[in-house]
Amino acid sequence: MTKAELIEKIAREADIPKATAKVAFDSALDGIKKGLKKRNSKVTLVGFGTFKNVYRKTRMGRNPQTGEKIKIKGRNVVTFKPGKHLP
Template sequence: MNKAELIEKLAADADLSKKEAAAVLDSFTDTVTKALKKGDKVTLVGFGTFSVSKRAARTGRNPQTGETLKIKAKKVARFKPGKELSEKI
């Protein structure tokens, strides 16, 4: 399912126009993004938790040349599904 299909489904389920559903989805993604940037967790009970984790610096290897590379440390977004979601899948 892509973003357009998700908007269409949200609009149908919540009896909204597609424009309103798109605004709701954009607001949700913006809010989650801002919370993660601040280092907060976003927990939706029964659905899951969005969080940020730190990935340590490490050494990698270029598969074409075999040359070793230094990969910088960075923050990555994580999603851990909740119990309800896991059971439904």
């Protein structure tokens, strides 16, 4: 399902215009993004799942073409753990 299809479904089920559904959907996504700004922060949507911002440490990797060792910098990544009611 695409973002446009999801917005269309929200508009149809809530009986609101698509423009209003788009604003609501974008606002929800923006809230999730802002909630994940800090390291080790998390956003829990009960019945859906938990988004968590975690830090991956710097590690050594290998270039698959040359076999040369490379350093992979540490960075923040977002993980998602589905809720138990999510299929």
